[in-house]
Amino acid sequence: MISIRNLSYHIDGVAILDDITIDLPKGKVTALVGPNGAGKSTLLSLIARLEPLQCGTIDIGALTIGQCSNRQLAKQISILPQMTEHVPRLSVRELVSFGRFPYHQGRPGPEDEAKVDEALQVFDLDDLAQRSVVDLSGGQRQRAQIAMTFAQDTEYMLLDEPLNNLDIAASRALMARIRELAHSYNKTIVVVLHDINYASRYADWIIALSAGKTAAAGSPAEIVTPKLLGDVFKSDAEIRMIDGHPVVLV
Amino acid sequence: MPKRFWILGILLVICCTAFMTWGARGPLHFVIPFRATKLAALGLVGMSISTSTVLFQAVSQNRILSPSIMGFDALYIMILTAAVYFLGGMTVANLSAHLSFAVSTGVMVIGALGLFSTLLRSSQNNLMRMILTGIVFGALFRSLTDFMQRLIDPNEFSVIQTGSYARFTQIETDLLFIAAALCAGALFLTWKMRFRLDVLALGRDVAMNLGLNVRRTELEALTLTALLVAVTTALVGPVAFLGLLVVSLARLVVPVERHAPLLICAGLIAMIVLIGGQLLFERVFQLTTPLAVIIDLVGGSIFLFLLLKGHRR
Amino acid sequence: MRVTAWYWAGLIGLALISICSLFVGVIDLSASDLLHDKEALRVLGISRFPRTMAAIIAGAAMAVSGSVMQMLVRNRFVEPMTAGTGQGAALGILIVTLFFPAASIFVKMAIATVTALVASLGFLVIVRRLPPTQPLLVPLVGLIYGGIIGAAVVFVAYQADLLQYISVWLNGAFSGVLRGRYELLWLAAGGAVLTYFAADQFAIVGMGQTITTSLGLDYKQIVLVGLIAISAISALTVTTVGIIPFVGLIVPNIVSRLFGDNLRRTLPLVAITGAGLTLVSDIIGRIVRYPFEVPVGTVLGVIGAVVFLWLLFRKPQYA
Incomplete structure (x- = not known):
């Protein structure tokens, strides 16, 4: 907590x-x-x-x-920053490997490699592992970044x-x-x-x-109410319940 | 507004009088023609630099540039050096000063037009890249100049030293008349296009919309810029930040968008800075440092300030 | 591994260039002379070998510190010699020459390092205030900033009548390198090797403050350490051979385009390429107007500016 x-x-x-x-x-x-x-x-x-x-x-x-x-x-604790223009010229695997830095301080061991492999797998990045982050689409790049935070374990x-x-x-x-x-x-x-x-x-x-x-x-069901929209967002948009989730009609 | 022009005019007269008379020793009939020539040259240089900067700022539609920041004068010096290098056996001494000046100026106008009109067009939407390119081109021209100078005369280090800073003390007076004629013509043409410059400064699209022949006006302005830079550089050598310094000052004195008062005001300020500065430096403080070094220091700082002011986080 | 193959290729290339360098110069030397001619060995030991080593070390150290600086500033178009660090070092040397002419070379070095560090910190403070949306503003401000410090150096030198030194410091040359006059550069080589041990840290800093902190590193500390390393290397280089422009800019850019930004992998290649480029430029300077010399700073000024322009106008590699 x-x-x-x-x-x-x-x-x-x-x-x-x-x-x-x-x-x-x-x-x-x-x-x-x-x-x-x-x-x-x-x-x-x-x-x-x-x-x-x-x-x-x-x-x-x-x-x-x-x-x-x-x-x-x-x-x-790890943080994924907002995406920026400045993209490092690293392969996806290299980028994800940097997530292990707090553990190995520059000398990755077998358990670090294993964790990187797992992160690549969890985020469906196996096929992209050797590609440069620069060449990825926005969504793929975001996935690689999150895989890095995941590898930080x-x-x-x-x-x-x-x-x-x-x-x-x-x-x-x-x-x-x-x-x-x-x-x-x-x-x-x-x-x-x-x-x-x-x-x-x-x-x-x-x-x-x-x-x-x-x-x-x-x-969400308790919070997303017309009152909240009015008080916090200063908006009078309608809210409908769909499958138990409140949905704001924009 | 006219009051400010009067003040500037009076200041200029004071500077000129002081320049002519301060510490004059020896026979007057010798001192006066000698100093008058220098005074005329400094005035000419001041007018050319301020006018070329105003022209260039109108074409590039921004207020932090000057032709020398973009490598114009480095280009001119490179052309001069290349002329000497490639004409080989005929040394500069054999080549008459007027001829080499005329040839170099012609090449300069063509080169500047080719280089900077493409640069201006291809980087219209990326000012930073344009300035950076200009500065790197300037560095390239200077290195090439240095390179050729060493090929011509490996032992002559003085060439390089005087080539890198303007020398207001040793003016090439034999070129003064032809330079004055060229300069007067260019100034006249600039004055004639002052209203078109007002429109051009509003931006290409607006100017086009108002029925201005943008392409032609740009070419004319660039040609005049190249010509004026050639004249100044031939007379005193490269003056990196003077144009920016005086035009920025002029924009403070006459905060209007019209080019007629701006041209006059910038010209007056440039002459005051040059003549007054030279007077202070040479006669009053008797400093050995060339005035151009100080102008670079101050002007460079102003350029940095303008860059940062426009881009605060 | 692709990169290791390139290491070897680079090293072999560098060795070949070095051999050329040993036999190019005013005094004729040939390999067979070395076997029986004592004079030839002396020339080699006193002049040619030191000169070759000086070019290799200065080139490698400048390329490495350019790499590090690009990570610290997060901008690919900066390098110490054009963004104020080199000029700051020159200012320091000038101050020592003016006020403590009797100071030892180490005092001179220390003061030059401090002024170089102050100049780089000043640059970093300015850069931090620039908007991240205008990446080209950073090198532009750097060039002007370096130019202003350079003009200040020229001003002081004019007043103190030290102009002849200025042309030596502000335009690098290896023609003055002899045995006993370049050994300080080995310290710069040591500095470059030390930065290699922090290669991962610099690569992480290049990904930004957030990621650096998130990975448990002290951002400010790494930046400061990096700046100190850059300043010391620049000060050592400027003191011994003068400002060597553009190597720190173009070499890291080219290596990064080909092999990426994983410094632990690429820094050795950056060093080898920087050494090769500087040595080749020096050899060009030696033969183009034989028996006279064109300073390496001038040769690199031409090569570097052309490559820089190409880097500026090539198609952007990423959107």
Whole structure:
């Protein structure tokens, strides 16, 4: 479980996050949603210790951020950054192998190779293993990146807007894979999503942020309501229930 | 607005008077013609540099470029050197100064047109790549120049040294008359196209829409730019950032989008900077460093500032 | 393995070029002379061998530090000698020459390294403020930034009447290399070898701050270590042979296009190619106007600028 207590964050005197206290459930897919500027990405960077904590605490399982070494944390939690323009000229296998760095520090052993093989297999990358990441499509590249975080073999995985630049087929396949990782490999996954419908369809738990505060937290069926859309997203879109999932009519 | 021009004009007159009279020793009939020639040359250089920069900025539609940043003067020096190198046995001394100047200027206009009109067209949507290409071309021209100079005369290091910075102190006065004539013609033509430049600066599409013959105007402006750069470089050598410096200052003094006041203002400022700067350097502080080095330092910093200002995160 | 085959090919090629280098110069040398002529051996030992080694080391070290810098800055078009590091080192040497003319060569080196480091840190601070959407802005700013520091060096040198040194530092040449005058470069070679041990770390830093932290590494620390290595290597090179331009830019680019960015695999190849390119340029400089010499900085200025232009205008490899 990731437990966040009294977390606040300011940039130049402006509150980005304001006294947040929440728990992110273990072994589940948690989606962070909210309008632009609500503080989703900041919250994710703080959990991933990318930015130093200013006030409040974050515990990741037994580790407390700021009180354990970076390398210890790297075996516990990994983050998939947003896709950037700058793509390294590495083969898929080389990229995924870098996920093992926290364990081997540059000297991969047989167990590291085995884990890389497993990651390639889990993410259907066997055929692409020797291809350069540069030549892949957006969806394939995203898959290779997630395979790298999978190879890092951490209990907690954070994904920052992984659906950016993906088409509908790649987006659905990715979300299905994320669910499978949580449920078959018992991983705790936190994913920042823009589209509330993807959150509603694929997440087990949703946390809605609004202006740096938690506006709501709960299962999709409890959370995705006209009231939430009105309060958090300032929208009066309709909601229908389909197969037990609330769907926002956009 | 006219008040600002008056102030600049008065400043220029002060600079010129001081330049003519400060610390003059010896017989006046000797000092005055000597200094007047230098003054005329500096004025000519100032007008050419500011005008060529205004022209180039109108064609490339941005305000952080100058012909010398894009390698124009390096190209000219390379052509001069190549002329000497390939004409082989006939050394520069045999070749009359006027002839080599005329030939090099002609080649320069053709070369600049060929290189920079393709560059401008192919990089229309990628300003950074265009500037970077210009700078790398400049570096290439300088290296090639150095290379050829060493092939011509391996022991002559002074050639390279004077070739890399403008020398306002030793002006090629024998070229002054032909340079002045060329320059006057180019300035006149530029003045005639000032309204077309206003339209061109709005952007190619807008200009086209307003019925301007864009291609022709661009070619004319580039030709005049090449000509003016050739004149300046032949007289004093390369002056990297002076054009950018004075035109940026002029845009502060006359913050309007029209080229008529901009051309005048930039010309006045360029002459003040050159004549006043030379006066301060040579006579008042008696520094040994060439003025061009300082202009490079200041102008380079301004260029960096302009680049960063336009691209804050 | 494809790459290992290339290592050997590269090494054999480099050995052949080195042999050529040993026998090209003003004083005629032939292989048979070496067997019976003591004078020939002396020329080889005092001049030709040191010169060849200097070109190999300087080229390899510059190529490696270019590779590392491109990872640290996350931009393929930067290198120490055109982005202020080399000019910073020249400024340091100038300061020592002006104020502590009696200082030992090691003090000189240390100060040059510090000024080079300050200059590179300054560049990095500027680059961090640039938008990531404009990758070409980075080398552009680097060239101007290096140019400004270079102009400052020229200004000071003019005032202090040290111009003759300037042309030596700002335009690299191996003609002054003799036994006893180039050995500092071995330290640069050591520095380049040390960076190899951190090859994985630099490759990871090249993937960005997020991934670096996520993999449990200290981003700032690696960047600082990398900059120190680059600055020291540049300072050593500038002090002994002057600024060697473009090797650090074009060699890593070409190797990366052919073999990718896995530095642990590619750095040896980068070093071999950099050494080969520099040595070939030096040989060209020696024979093109025999018996006079064209400095290697000039030859590389021509070759490097042409390759740089090609890299700028080639079809983009990825969208």
